[in-house]
Amino acid sequence: MPRSLRRLARKVREINRRYREPRIAMSGTVRVALLALRIYLLALVVLMVVKFVLLLGAGSAAPGG
Amino acid sequence: MNPLAKLYYGLRKATKVVQLYLLIAGPGIVVMVADNDAGGITTYAATGAKYGYHLIWFLLLLIPVAYYVQEMTVRLGAVTKRGHAEAIFDGFGAFWGWFSLIDLMLVDWLTLVTEFIGMTAALQIFGVPPWLTVVAVCTLLGIIVLNGRYWTWEKIALLFCAANLIYIPGAFMVKPDVSQILGQGLIPNFAGGFDGQLFFFLMANIGTTIAPWMLFFQQSAVVDKGMLEKDIPWGRFDTLLGSVLTVVVAIFIVIVTGTVLPGIDIDSAAQAAEELKKSKHYVGAFLAIGLFDAGLLGAICISLASSWAFGEIFGWAHSLNQKIREAPWFYASYFFTLVTAGLVVLIPGAPLVLITLFVQVIAVTLLPAALVFLILLLNDRQAMGEYCNTLLQNAVGGAIVMGIVVLSTLYGISVLFPTLYG
Numbered sequence: 001m002p003r004s005l006r007r008l009a010r011k012v013r014e015i016n017r018r019y020r021e022p023r024i025a026m027s028g029t030v031r032v033a034l035l036a037l038r039i040y041l042l043a044l045v046v047l048m049v050v051k052f053v054l055l056l057g058a059g060s061a062a063p064g065g
Numbered sequence: 066m067n068p069l070a071k072l073y074y075g076l077r078k079a080t081k082v083v084q085l086y087l088l089i090a091g092p093g094i095v096v097m098v099a100d101n102d103a104g105g106i107t108t109y110a111a112t113g114a115k116y117g118y119h120l121i122w123f124l125l126l127l128i129p130v131a132y133y134v135q136e137m138t139v140r141l142g143a144v145t146k147r148g149h150a151e152a153i154f155d156g157f158g159a160f161w162g163w164f165s166l167i168d169l170m171l172v173d174w175l176t177l178v179t180e181f182i183g184m185t186a187a188l189q190i191f192g193v194p195p196w197l198t199v200v201a202v203c204t205l206l207g208i209i210v211l212n213g214r215y216w217t218w219e220k221i222a223l224l225f226c227a228a229n230l231i232y233i234p235g236a237f238m239v240k241p242d243v244s245q246i247l248g249q250g251l252i253p254n255f256a257g258g259f260d261g262q263l264f265f266f267l268m269a270n271i272g273t274t275i276a277p278w279m280l281f282f283q284q285s286a287v288v289d290k291g292m293l294e295k296d297i298p299w300g301r302f303d304t305l306l307g308s309v310l311t312v313v314v315a316i317f318i319v320i321v322t323g324t325v326l327p328g329i330d331i332d333s334a335a336q337a338a339e340e341l342k343k344s345k346h347y348v349g350a351f352l353a354i355g356l357f358d359a360g361l362l363g364a365i366c367i368s369l370a371s372s373w374a375f376g377e378i379f380g381w382a383h384s385l386n387q388k389i390r391e392a393p394w395f396y397a398s399y400f401f402t403l404v405t406a407g408l409v410v411l412i413p414g415a416p417l418v419l420i421t422l423f424v425q426v427i428a429v430t431l432l433p434a435a436l437v438f439l440i441l442l443l444n445d446r447q448a449m450g451e452y453c454n455t456l457l458q459n460a461v462g463g464a465i466v467m468g469i470v471v472l473s474t475l476y477g478i479s480v481l482f483p484t485l486y487g
Binding site: 011015016019020021022023024025029030033034036037040041044047048051 | 154155156157158159161162378379380426429430433434437441442445447448474477478481482
């Protein structure tokens with residue numbers, strides 16, 4: 001099992017090396033699109049965290065919760 | 066040339082065209098019809114029961130939406146000979162690559178669980194216990210992929226696609242009023258006014274039309290099939306035919322539930338089948354069979370989408386044309402995804418409703434990214450050459466992608482906060 005995990009980690013490192021540099025030219029449009037994507041995903045994560053906190057709050061407010 | 070000879074040559078030419086199409090046909094039709102999976106059938110059944118025929122016009126609008134998005138995967142796959150996961154790693158680097166791959170794995174696995182929920186619920190109507198359904202489905206899907214040929218797998222998948230048409234005779238059996246369908250369904254209208262609930266249904270219908278796994282699946286299928294640049298026109302036609310078929314099937318489901326179950330709140334397609342069986346026994350049975358077939362078709366495609374993506378990135382052999390000993394990791398990941406998803410359904414008290422809702426939320430984290438990458442990759446002139454997006458394609462594709470992103474995001478948010486839109 002540890003041998004398989006080591007092999008997997010080696011493979012992941014190799015993939016990271018192979019794809020370290022994006023091949024697509026980072027034009028203005030590409031940069032803006034990727035930045036918008038990052039902001040979008042961050043906003044979604046925040047929403048999910050808010051939902052999780054609300055769920056936890058509702059759970060502890062419920063009788064016996 | 067005499068008319069008889071003209072007719073003979075005309076027929077011969079037509080036969081050759083059909084034969085050529087049958088060689089190329091597959092990825093477009095399979096991915097589109099598989100899009101009418103267990104979740105999709107539930108959405109359409111609920112739409113028909115809630116709004117009758119009034120939203121048929123909206124479903125028709127989804128034909129170009131589905132076509133434009135999936136057509137881009139055909140071009141990208143045929144030109145670059147790479148699946149979508151590999152294209153993202155290569156084009157945008159390891160960060161976006163891992164994000165897409167891990168998200169895809171999660172979305173696919175959760176969606177697969179919902180397919181098993183649909184399949185077990187459908188066969189329970191006929192008295193088949195869930196464990197037997199799970200065992201039978203895993204065995205059947207194992208036999209289908211282990212034959213060692215992409216061609217055979219694809220033709221079997223097309224057979225299941227044909228079974229998806231069962232809703233068409235079902236709709237004729239409920240004897241709907243055609244003039245009412247044409248009058249109410251084809252003229253754009255919002256029955257009962259535009260409110261939060263209607264907005265939710267519109268978003269749900271869009272959400273089921275374009276799913277993230279479809280982009281990854283069709284591009285990988287195009288590559289595994291060995292399609293070349295010269296096959297792109299046929300690939301386009303295949304995708305267009307698939308888009309039309311998927312919407313036609315959706316419309317017939319809406320007609321069935323809109324005719325027999327108007328005003329009834331439907332939570333699942335299995336519930337719709339049970340309700341239908343009370344008054345129209347055979348139509349209810351058809352809906353249940355169709356639900357099982359939809360789940361099966363979804364399971365066939367979704368488990369493959371993940372395995373192909375993993376194979377592309379980890380450098381494993383990853384073709385259905387390879388035997389199990391030639392591509393052990395590809396088949397191992399396929400069966401692992403399939404069996405674990407099936408087992409979840411059998412766990413007593415498993416949070417299946419939560420999983421069904423969670424799929425929509427996770428999907429909106431992947432869909433916008435995959436769509437944005439698709440547009441950017443199609444604008445990479447160095448890789449795409451003459452098949453690069455034109456200005457018009459960018460305008461139409463961009464508008465569609467923006468629309469899908471906004472609506473699917475609002476849908477995901479509405480799942481998180483159900484009372485948000487009233």
